[in-house]
Amino acid sequence: MNKIQNQTRPVFPFTAIIGQEEMKLALILNVIDPKIGGVMIMGDRGTGKSTTIRAIADLLPEIEVVKDDLFNSHLKDYDLMSDSIKDKLEKGQILSTEWIKVPMIDLPLGATEDRLCGTIDIEKALSEGIKTFEPGLLAKANRGILYVDEVNLLDDHLVDILLDAAASGWNTVEREGISIRHPSRFVLVGSGNPEEGELRPQLLDRFGMHAEIRTVKDPSLRVQIVEQRSDFDKDPYACINKFAQKQDDLKTLISKAQNNLSSVVIDYSLRVKISEICSVLNVDGLRGDIVTNRAAKAFAAYQGKNEVDLQDVKKVIVLCLRHRLRKDPLDTIDSGNKVNQVVDEILPG
Incomplete structure (x- = not known):
């Protein structure tokens, strides 16, 4: 039992999170329809922003991807398919697939443009004529969730790239006349503390939704939240089992909503x-x-x-x-x- 448990890091159950209804609703609606355009969550420190965002990914049904593909390509949806997979299908190759959990990618604050977009090995391209692409976080986030904590402290240039990819569903990398394009459809979730500054209005406007969260003032609710967290830290699997039915019910609701x-x-x-x-x-x-x-x-x-x-x-x-x-x-x-x-x-x- 312990061996199975240790293979994956336990995630705090989404349905165990008390309060913060506005943030939870915004996240649920974005996973039902990623075309809403993501959500910016602004609020006080220590209000469970990161916990809630990581918990939503755990609720999503697994997705079918082409095996060994760098971009989590969909086998039947042309818009979610990388160019190399399209080429293989056009040549009549039979491709195998696998089911994976929805990718949940964190963008670290100090990330560079290359880390975000990916890089092309120019030397190999010029000497051997082979386009070798080292995928970035935008490739890994395809068909998943891309989470940027402290997005208001991120360089405006990187925020622009993120928002362009989120809006178009594609990422293009160009170096020395060599160009590579790949699908990059994801739910963009940004969080931050308003005390550290707001995003420029032009960038903020491109987030589909904006959720505000405040520190809970009710003493009894605060005690309940602290106890809930303590129970999880003490025995995460007992806490997960306690909320398993609620999690399954919400999973079913989300899945039905996506289909309908x-x-x-x-x-x-x-x-x-x-x-x-x-x-x-x-x-x-x-x-x-x-x-x-x-x-x-x-x-x-x-x-x-x-x-x-x-x-x-x-x-x-x-x-x-x-x-x-x-x-x-x-x-x-x-x-x-x-x-x-x-x-x-x-x-x-």
Whole structure:
């Protein structure tokens, strides 16, 4: 038993996390529909940001990948396939697959561009005519989650690369006239402490959602959180077993929502209301409209519904819009009051 247990590092169960509902909902919606565009989580130190983010990956169903492929290529989805796999399929080669856990990749704060994007061995390319690519973290994160702690302290240039890859689903590496492109579709999750500075508004706008977390003030809840953590540290496997049923139930819910997402519809009049809210709030561009529509559909699918209603929109709209109201880098992010005020005027009831 111990031998099996020691093979994998135990992960704190997602369903055991007390409070922080806003952050948990944002993460769940992003894994249901990665096209929402990731989530930026800002909050006080020691509020369980990293624990929660690592716990969500443990809930996801395993994915089928081409064996020995550097990019976790999907065998049937052309958009999730590397060029080398496409070539092999076109030549009629039979490829074997394996099932793996969804990749959870951490981007360290001191990472270089080469570590993030990957590198091409120029010497080998010039001398032998072979394009040898050393994959970076963007390759390893394909079809998974890429987590950047203290993203507000990361170099703006690297944040730009991250956001470009997350938006396009591809990473291109060019060195000395040699170019390699590979799929890089992942859920981008950034976290940080607002005391250490905010991201520039232009970069912040490109995160699909923005969740705020605060230190729990209720003494009895704080005691409960501390006890929960102590129990896990004392005997992680007993804690995992205790929450096994809840974990399985949530896994099933997420899996069903992922499968049903494409059948969820949102009425035209509700879409107009969403755009009206964005317009009144003076949100630049159309990202706010698009993300709110996507998030509302994901939330409806999560609840097993086929149509988005008013309450679904109200549940997600603050997460999707609050960080898009900040025009001046010196402004603070709206806690949600301004968004809620306009929502209540345009979507009463």
